[in-house]
Amino acid sequence: xxxxxxxxxxxxxxxxxxxxxxxxxxxxxxxxxxxxxxxxxxxxxxxxxxxxxxxxxxxxxxxxxxxxxxxxxxxxxxxxxxxxxxxxxxxxxxxxxxxxxxxxxxxxxxxxxxxxxxxxxxxxxxxxxxxxxxxxxxxxxxxxxxxxxxxxxxxxxxxxxxxxxxxxxxxxxxxxxxxxxxxxxxxxxxxxxxxxxxxxxxxxxxxxxxxxxxxxxxxxxxxxxxxxxxxxxxxxxxxxxxxxxxxxxxxxxxxxxxxxxxxxxxxxxxxxxxxxxxxxxxxxxxxxxxxxxxxxxxxxxxxxxxxxxxxxxxxxxxxxxxxxxxx
Amino acid sequence: xxxxxxxxxxxxxxxxxxxxxxxxxxxxxxxxxxxxxxxxxxxxxxxxxxxxxxxxxxxxxxxxxxxxxxxxxxxxxxxxxxxxxxxxxxxxxxxxxxxxxxxxxxxxxxxxxxxxxxxxxxxxxxxxxxxxxxxxxxxxxxxxxxxxxxxxxxxxxxxxxxxxxxxxxxxxxxxxxxxxxxxxxxxxxxxxxxxxxxxxxxxxxxxxxxxxxxxxxxxxxxxxxxxxxxxxxxxxxxxxxxxxxxxxxxxxxxxxxxxxxxxx
Numbered sequence: 001x002x003x004x005x006x007x008x009x010x011x012x013x014x015x016x017x018x019x020x021x022x023x024x025x026x027x028x029x030x031x032x033x034x035x036x037x038x039x040x041x042x043x044x045x046x047x048x049x050x051x052x053x054x055x056x057x058x059x060x061x062x063x064x065x066x067x068x069x070x071x072x073x074x075x076x077x078x079x080x081x082x083x084x085x086x087x088x089x090x091x092x093x094x095x096x097x098x099x100x101x102x103x104x105x106x107x108x109x110x111x112x113x114x115x116x117x118x119x120x121x122x123x124x125x126x127x128x129x130x131x132x133x134x135x136x137x138x139x140x141x142x143x144x145x146x147x148x149x150x151x152x153x154x155x156x157x158x159x160x161x162x163x164x165x166x167x168x169x170x171x172x173x174x175x176x177x178x179x180x181x182x183x184x185x186x187x188x189x190x191x192x193x194x195x196x197x198x199x200x201x202x203x204x205x206x207x208x209x210x211x212x213x214x215x216x217x218x219x220x221x222x223x224x225x226x227x228x229x230x231x232x233x234x235x236x237x238x239x240x241x242x243x244x245x246x247x248x249x250x251x252x253x254x255x256x257x258x259x260x261x262x263x264x265x266x267x268x269x270x271x272x273x274x275x276x277x278x279x280x281x282x283x284x285x286x287x288x289x290x291x292x293x294x295x296x297x298x299x300x301x302x303x304x305x306x307x308x309x310x311x312x313x314x315x316x317x318x319x320x321x322x323x324x325x326x327x
Numbered sequence: 328x329x330x331x332x333x334x335x336x337x338x339x340x341x342x343x344x345x346x347x348x349x350x351x352x353x354x355x356x357x358x359x360x361x362x363x364x365x366x367x368x369x370x371x372x373x374x375x376x377x378x379x380x381x382x383x384x385x386x387x388x389x390x391x392x393x394x395x396x397x398x399x400x401x402x403x404x405x406x407x408x409x410x411x412x413x414x415x416x417x418x419x420x421x422x423x424x425x426x427x428x429x430x431x432x433x434x435x436x437x438x439x440x441x442x443x444x445x446x447x448x449x450x451x452x453x454x455x456x457x458x459x460x461x462x463x464x465x466x467x468x469x470x471x472x473x474x475x476x477x478x479x480x481x482x483x484x485x486x487x488x489x490x491x492x493x494x495x496x497x498x499x500x501x502x503x504x505x506x507x508x509x510x511x512x513x514x515x516x517x518x519x520x521x522x523x524x525x526x527x528x529x530x531x532x533x534x535x536x537x538x539x540x541x542x543x544x545x546x547x548x549x550x551x552x553x554x555x556x557x558x559x560x561x562x563x564x565x566x567x568x569x570x571x572x573x574x575x576x577x578x579x580x581x582x583x584x585x586x587x588x589x590x591x
Contacts, residue, residue, distance in 0.1 A: 072431070075581075096432055106424075106428060110345055110349075112348070124337060124341055126433060
């Protein structure tokens with residue numbers, strides 16, 4: 001059964017149009033001009049219980065607007081939302097007991113308090129009895145490895161430690177769904193990896209449904225089994241990660257080190273990405289030409305070393321953005 | 328219902344307590360803020376001392392009654408700014424998308440948003456208010472009435488700020504309107520109402536309701552009148568309900584924001 005149901009959801013923003021110059025500014029006071037920005041256009045999707053879903057798109061695509069409508073922060077103009085059978089706009093408080101939110105760009109913790117005091121405060125927000133909060137803090141402290149800094153004021157923690165605490169704070173009330181809006185923003189690769197491992201562990205341990213938005217493709221690749229791509233306020237792809245790779249990985253990158261110089265030009269199915277004489281990097285469209293075919297052109301006897309890889313997922317996704325943007 | 332109110336009050340109390348702990352981390356700043364506010368308020372009394380050395384009565388008020396007026400004005404301002412500091416920068420909270428974190432919590436958005444911080448100098452206002460009451464002459468009924476009027480007046484001032492700040496849901500830059508409105512409520516609060524005549528006097532009991540917050544309470548304390556006492560209570564209930572209605576009407580227009588920010 002779907003625990004998030006979104007049907008024909010739309011959100012418009014009325015934005016004042018400001019023309020340049022003092023004269024136009026004066027004119028705008030008397031007769032202001034507005035334009036309607038359609039941030040989310042008629043989108044529909046469902047999320048199943050226990051899923052880890054990536055909701056991605058370029059800046060301004062409508063990701064945060066959608067997540068804010070799902071959590072009851074914004075009111076939609078059209079369409080319907082049911083999160084755990086609850087309408088977020090009509091029963092915001094009831095829903096708040098069931099969901100957790102982490103906005104990577106907005107801190108919810110009091111910086112002068114320790115994580116421990118913050119967690120107790122969050123426990124009080126969700127009306128959880130003291131003894132249960134203590135037990136939960138102990139449990140999450142182990143899971144998220146907070147032992148070393150749980151009694152250090154939040155302002156003295158590193159960004160990675162803070163994000164871990166933000167996630168724990170959002171889990172104190174045992175939410176059924178966790179909304180993560182760019183949780184790894186600004187973190188270094190090692191810390192990012194650590195956060196991903198912890199999110200994965202949490203999903204496994206508590207069966208929490210995770211709704212994740214991120215610009216980092218590795219977050220999506222390593223955490224999620226399903227991906228929804230949104231661009232210009234519309235869902236442009238809703239598929240499993242496996243299908244995404246299968247359908248869009250129709251290109252291979254061949255990186256070869258040659259004994260002798262090879263003169264190769266772009267031809268049907270082959271694109272030269274880099275040609276430094278003895279080092280050659282080509283892209284092979286396997287729908288038009290096989291890799292073996294491409295290797296024949298290089299002459300296998302002439303190859304010293306070779307590496308054949310898939311196109312990075314990052315490139316696939318930006319290709320989808322561009323393609324759908326044009327359409 | 329009672330449980331909901333109790334839990335909400337618990338959260339607001341915790342927020343105020345944590346904010347107070349933060350302010351007390353810097354002991355010197357904390358104490359000087361309070362002491363200088365008391366001295367600042369006291370300095371204004373000097374002009375009244377000079378005035379009353381020339382005249383026995385200004386606008387129908389004796390010197391002690393002016394002191395009481397100052398006490399009520401400082402007390403209401405102190406209560407409003409200590410407990411509900413963020414109501415006076417609510418426009419900023421709305422414009423910068425800071426309401427998001429309260430909207431995802433199972434508590435009353437408005438109450439949570441306005442009780443999240445304190446103004447330590449407002450403690451100085453409250454202390455000064457009681458100093459003036461002691462000079463005026465304290466009795467148990469006076470003390471209780473004074474405290475009641477300070478609390479109810481503080482809630483009244485907060486409600487006015489909420490109404491004016493909520494305009495930010497509809498118009499950008501409406502913080503200027505809120506600042507002007509809040510300023511007017513303070514500027515008129517320390518002058519005897521007898522010096523105002525005609526339309527100004529009507530305004531002071533309607534559009535700029537300083538009369539409800541300050542003048543009527545002083546009259547009631549000088550000579551108790553049940554009718555006037557009830558007017559203050561009814562007007563406060565009305566303005567509080569209006570504040571909630573305007574805020575929640577506006578909340579449907581809330582557009583959030585993606586600014587980077589930290590809760591400090």
